[in-house]
Amino acid sequence: MKNHQFVIIGLGRFGSSLSKELVQLGYEVLGIDKDEEAVQDMSQLLTHAVVAESTDEEVLRSLGVRNFDCGVVAIGDDIQASILTTILLKDLGVKKVVAKAMSELHGRVLEKIGVDRVVYPERDMGIRVAHQLVSPNLLDYIELSKDYTIAELSVPKCLDGVSLQALNPRAKFGCSIVAINKPKGIIIAPSAGDVLTEKDVMVVIGTNHQIEQFEASVTR
Incomplete structure (x- = not known):
């Protein structure tokens, strides 16, 4: 390229x-x-x-x-x-x-x-800003299709020290964490043993509904 x-x-x-x-x-x-x-x-x-x-x-x-x-x-x-x-x-x-x-x-x-x-730059930016305004942990939001979304969520304090195996978002909500952005670098396709720390950024893929449920569960 x-x-x-x-x-x-x-x-x-x-x-x-x-x-x-x-x-x-x-x-x-x-x-x-x-x-x-x-x-x-x-x-x-x-x-x-x-x-x-x-x-x-x-x-x-x-x-x-x-x-x-x-x-x-x-x-x-x-x-x-x-x-x-x-x-x-x-x-x-x-x-x-x-x-x-x-x-x-x-x-x-x-x-x-x-x-x-x-x-559609104006429409897409409006959608992204709206989601960021109503979701405190949402850093970015990109609609992949009518049903699927990829979102960046900051890790809240309640998930500090929690492994992906314990969190298990795929089994509980149907969405998947496909990357974790840590201060020292990004982990692509993280394993079940990878541990989250506060302020990490999770890259999550799933339907809008699945991601909304996941975010709601970790911000209670």
């Missing part, structure tokens, strides 16, 4: 944040936006940043977008431009196309035209 190149179209809040993080991770990023000010703001941070109209096929062709491994359509204020740009990236042969959706309907249209992944 380290040699992968990304083209990010739309340098608003989501596109610029994504672009900067990819550069921090060591990838080459071409940023495209029709707003000259947005491009100017990012020009020193990205590998390349250009002012261009992404709905013009010849412009995208001249920029060599077909040579990029992944194209992300992060246009946030024009559904028509988002859809047209996505179609052009697919037609030009970009290996993987990811697109930001502003609504469920927009997302369904993007899926119909064959994007590899649709992302």
Whole structure:
């Protein structure tokens, strides 16, 4: 993956944040936006940043977008431009196309035209923040599907010194602890003999209901 190149179209809040993080991770990023000010703001941070109209096929062709491994359509204020740009990236042969959706309907249209992944940053962030607000031990929450979730839960004082064998969340609640993040490092696929300490972080996978039951049982 380290040699992968990304083209990010739309340098608003989501596109610029994504672009900067990819550069921090060591990838080459071409940023495209029709707003000259947005491009100017990012020009020193990205590998390349250009002012261009992404709905013009010849412009995208001249920029060599077909040579990029992944194209992300992060246009946030024009559904028509988002859809047209996505179609052009697919037609030009970009290996993987990811697109930001502003609504469920927009997302369904993007899926119909064959994007590899649709992302809903505002919706997903709202869901994650809501769960964090109502669950005191929940550090992060990612919905894997309609039914399954992966959550990070901080270990409360009552579980300090308790082994996974004694806790046995799979038998009691149906969810599984797939990792434990300790101050000295992360334990992937922990064994029954691993012991929790206060302030460790448990990475738990299961249905929403199973994780809610598990969390409720350890915070009583």
